[in-house]
Amino acid sequence: MEEERGMCGQDKRSATGTVAVSPQVVSTGPGSPADVRQAVRRALARRPGGRTRDDDEAVGDALLVASELVTNAMLHGGGVTAFEVTPTEREVHLSVSDRSDQLPVPVRQIDGVGRLRAGGHGWMIVCTLASDVVISNLRTGGKRITAVVPLPPGASN
Template structure:
């Protein structure tokens, strides 16, 4: 697991609010929602406001990886939320699984080509903070805070 995240294993969070959609159907839908939220936040800051392109790429990558992991390992996405701030973006993805994320153990040593298992390490690298909370009705919510300034 990440060495720098906080897992709220004993806490239970309220379930995500009921939504008319079952959650995003693909990482592409999540990326589009993040782009729209970032564009809206930038416009609200006024003319001339910009966001670092590398930081936006990092946010989009974390959103994609959280969503992909929920779809592949968590029984599907049950809720998604993006909250842009002035200096960071908070991304939350809920899924049906109570299992905590774990990195994949690699066989073959350095340089061996391995497919899959890179998502969680990427999230851990790019997020400033990660919180994992169990939901009352089952499942978990992973929230990653990604800075909007270059690393």
């Protein structure tokens, strides 16, 4: 990887090199959003600790972010080349690689006459739910987007 950039705003900071990563990594090649959601569920289910009342919402956030990243890679990035989910005690790192060097572009949510646009909300969802988003250019071409989604301690599904 050559270059890393935070993409969601000034309040998002790169966690690269500052977070202890769990050895529980699930990595898959190209797949559908449903396949990726299942991989996230499996990875979170293997985390140590008990359930908390915040589990369902936090796991739902992680599943939604994973789905949006994969869908965006399929629609705008030339397809998914790799997916990785790495849960830690308090967050889950979701990384999706694709074939495109183009950066995600936020889409204006309101059209010219003041109506809410259909579609184009995925990047906004990722940026809203993730505590950190980093985009890295890959030496072989394409990019890797890593989103960090907070979890309550011991969250599993």
